[in-house]
Amino acid sequence: MSDFRVGYLYSLSPVHCGGEGDLGNILEIAREVHTNFPYIPGSTLRGNIRDELEQFDRTIADKLFGKKLDGEGQMGVHQVWFGDARLLWIPMATMARNNQDVFTWVSSHSLIRDHALVAGLPTVALPNCAVGTLGGTYHVADAQINVTPISTLSDDQKSSIELSGNWCDSLREAVKPAWETNHLVLPDADFQILMEHSLWTQVRNKIQDSGDQAGSAEVFWTDVCIPRDTIFYYPWGYSIKQNNPIGNDEHNQLMEIIQGLIQVGGQANVGRGWVQSWTPNHTSPVVSLQPTSV
Numbered sequence: 001m002s003d004f005r006v007g008y009l010y011s012l013s014p015v016h017c018g019g020e021g022d023l024g025n026i027l028e029i030a031r032e033v034h035t036n037f038p039y040i041p042g043s044t045l046r047g048n049i050r051d052e053l054e055q056f057d058r059t060i061a062d063k064l065f066g067k068k069l070d071g072e073g074q075m076g077v078h079q080v081w082f083g084d085a086r087l088l089w090i091p092m093a094t095m096a097r098n099n100q101d102v103f104t105w106v107s108s109h110s111l112i113r114d115h116a117l118v119a120g121l122p123t124v125a126l127p128n129c130a131v132g133t134l135g136g137t138y139h140v141a142d143a144q145i146n147v148t149p150i151s152t153l154s155d156d157q158k159s160s161i162e163l164s165g166n167w168c169d170s171l172r173e174a175v176k177p178a179w180e181t182n183h184l185v186l187p188d189a190d191f192q193i194l195m196e197h198s199l200w201t202q203v204r205n206k207i208q209d210s211g212d213q214a215g216s217a218e219v220f221w222t223d224v225c226i227p228r229d230t231i232f233y234y235p236w237g238y239s240i241k242q243n244n245p246i247g248n249d250e251h252n253q254l255m256e257i258i259q260g261l262i263q264v265g266g267q268a269n270v271g272r273g274w275v276q277s278w279t280p281n282h283t284s285p286v287v288s289l290q291p292t293s294v
Helices: 042-056 058-065 109-119 155-161 175-181 188-198 248-258
Strands: 005-011 080-082 085-097 100-108 130-132 136-140 143-149 183-186 200-207 217-225 231-238 261-263 274-278
Touching (some): 042 080, 042 261, 058 248, 085 188, 100 188, 109 183, 109 188, 109 231, 183 188
Parallel strands (some): 130 143
Antiparallel strands (some): 005 231, 005 274, 080 231, 085 100, 085 231, 130 183, 136 143, 200 217
């Protein structure tokens, strides 16, 4: 038995998932090949969720994720899977509206469309212009964007922009109301140009701790991160084995992890990568395995 669900991540600190190669002294991040947008690889998400689950019960972790490769080259079969966590809403604090600095979340037509397909929301065409909760003229660097109010959209268009299901409790009272009054959707071309202004960067240096140059700044490098307050979505689901299916206990333990705080990516020693995770669908797959009465 298999099923398909959607989960969400809200970054509480900058996220750095390393890319395939660095550019000189720039520590790059993982990016999608077809969009060049940053993302959290599904393998990273899966590995960190498994590590958290192993802290509770190694047997449950093995049953859900399959046993790790042993000395004889044998691996277990997984019963839960996780896809890549893609950008959905990214904060853009460098924007100004009507000559006043604003904080707003930004997305694009293609990100909204892809999320709607995964989350089972209406997949409708959005107008070929910027639409936002607050209309007006926005400025980012040298760019000017004229934003049409979202209130002009149809009900299906508005629904396609929403998240699926309820927000998690820790974000519902403060973050959700802020998002509902401060977000805008850009055409893809505009979003691709402006998104780089949202990425979090920090120049760091390595201090010599020995030798003649002790105490001097030897090397400078730049970290590139996905900023805090970014909203991601990811597909996940179960692929239940009939001969050794998981039960409610395994499902409930997994839900405790998915509904909590998870650390993803590198640089955990400096507090990077903390995200609040949640999923709208808490239903146990065990119910679907019960025989139906005639």
